[in-house]
Amino acid sequence: MPHALLIKFPGTNCDAETARALEAADFTTEIVPVARLEPEALDRAALVVFSGGFSYGDYVMSGRIARLVTRHKLGEQLQAFVNRGGHVLGICNGFQILTQLGLLPRGSLIHNTSGRFLCRWAPLRKNGDTSPFLKALPDQFELPVAHAEGRFVGESGDAEQYVKDGRAALLYGADINGSSAGIAGLQDATGRVFGLMPHPERFIARQTHYDPDWQEAERGWGYYFFKGVADALAV
Numbered sequence: 635m636p637h638a639l640l641i642k643f644p645g646t647n648c649d650a651e652t653a654r655a656l657e658a659a660d661f662t663t664e665i666v667p668v669a670r671l672e673p674e675a676l677d678r679a680a681l682v683v684f685s686g687g688f689s690y691g692d693y694v695m696s697g698r699i700a701r702l703v704t705r706h707k708l709g710e711q712l713q714a715f716v717n718r719g720g721h722v723l724g725i726c727n728g729f730q731i732l733t734q735l736g737l738l739p740r741g742s743l744i745h746n747t748s749g750r751f752l753c754r755w756a757p758l759r760k761n762g763d764t765s766p767f768l769k770a771l772p773d774q775f776e777l778p779v780a781h782a783e784g785r786f787v788g789e790s791g792d793a794e795q796y797v798k799d800g801r802a803a804l805l806y807g808a809d810i811n812g813s814s815a816g817i818a819g820l821q822d823a824t825g826r827v828f829g830l831m832p833h834p835e836r837f838i839a840r841q842t843h844y845d846p847d848w849q850e851a852e853r854g855w856g857y858y859f860f861k862g863v864a865d866a867l868a869v
Contacts, residue, residue, distance in 0.1 A: 635660050635661060635864075635868075636660075636661055636662070636680040636681060636867040636868065637661065637662045637663070637664070637678055637679050637680055637681070638661045638662070638664070638681040638682075639663075639676065639679035639681070639683065640652060640656075640663060640664065640665045640666070640683045640685055641668055641683070641684055641685075641704070642665050642667045642668060643668050643700045643703065644689070644690055644691075645687050645688040645689045645690055645692070646686070646689055647686070647687035648686035648687050648725065648835060649683075651685075651836070652683060653665055654835075654838070655835040655857070655860055656681075658857060659857060659861040659864045660864045660868075661860070661864055664679075668700075668707060671707045671708070672707075673709070673711040676712070676715045676720070679715075679720065680720065680721060680867045681720070681867065682712065682715065682720065682722045682723070683722075683723045683724075683725070683728065684700075684723070684725070684727070684728025684731045684732060685725055685728055685835075686726035686727050686780075686833055686835075687726070687727050688727060689727050695783075696727060696743065697727060697733070697734050697743075698734060700727075701731055704735060705735070712737070716737065716824065716826055716827055719826070720826065721766070721826045721827070721828075721863060721866075721867065722737060722827045723827075723828050724828070725832075725834070725835065726830075726832075728829065729819070729820075729829035729831055730783065732829040733820075733829065737827045738821070738822055738829050739792070739796055739820055740788060740789070740792065741788035741789075741792060741793070741796075741817075741820070742786070742788075743783050743784055743786055743787075743831070745783050745785060746782060746783070746785050746811040746812060747812030748811070750782070751780070751781070752781055752782070752784065752810065752811055753778075753779070754778070754810070755776050755778050755779075756779045756832055757774070757776050757807030758775055758776060758805065758806060758832060759773060759774045759775075759804075760772075760774075760803065761797060761802055761804065762800040762803060764800055764803065764821075764825050765804075765821050765825050765828060765862075766862055766865075767803075767821075767859055767863050768804065768859070768862060769862040769866065770859070770861050770862035771855060771858050771859060771862065776807075776855065777832035777833060777836070777855060777856060777859075778833050778836045779811075779831055779833065781811070784811050784831040785814075786820075787813075787814050793813075793817055794815050796815070797817070800821075801820055802815060803819055803821045803825075803828070804817075804820075804830055805817060805818055818831055818832060819831070833856075834855070834859035834860065835860075837855055837856035837857075838853065838854050838857045838860075839854050839857075840852065840854055
């Protein structure tokens, strides 16, 4: 089974939930507090995960301190991990961290246009079929979101180009936070680095859907998100 390394920062609060979701999709998992993180931990992993939460309380800006600590602990080893075929996932705060690390196309995640924390289910749609994280999902689905700084913005024309070339692999099906071009998730040029604002780990079981009669799939859509990359790594 592929092995996932989950990096935990002070304030990360979705790591255990994400580990359970990964295990349901046939991963083995290891949660490592960043204080104990060493570059050698990457050698054991097929997937590195930056889970959701509020790393360092988001006191400077979302993900900023986590980015600095990750750089200090891993240097260029995370990019080397990707270069040799490794996968990296950032969920919500993890997405914010990955954009700041420069592992995803340039852009920032800033306050929602409402200026308020957003907690709801979001309609989503795939943009292309190149991401292993999305392979097992239908063209349209939904996942819960929970963020205050989830609006993706880029330099002029960047967002539209990301949609055109497929790097914006996941789009909102409705304008929920003001993200440029409706971007909900990005991937790098390899497809092995993926970041998204929605929380797939919160919809693993069908019974956790808000509609008690939901019957669109045997399991929640989040399960298929993790299962897609597990299957890709098993090849």
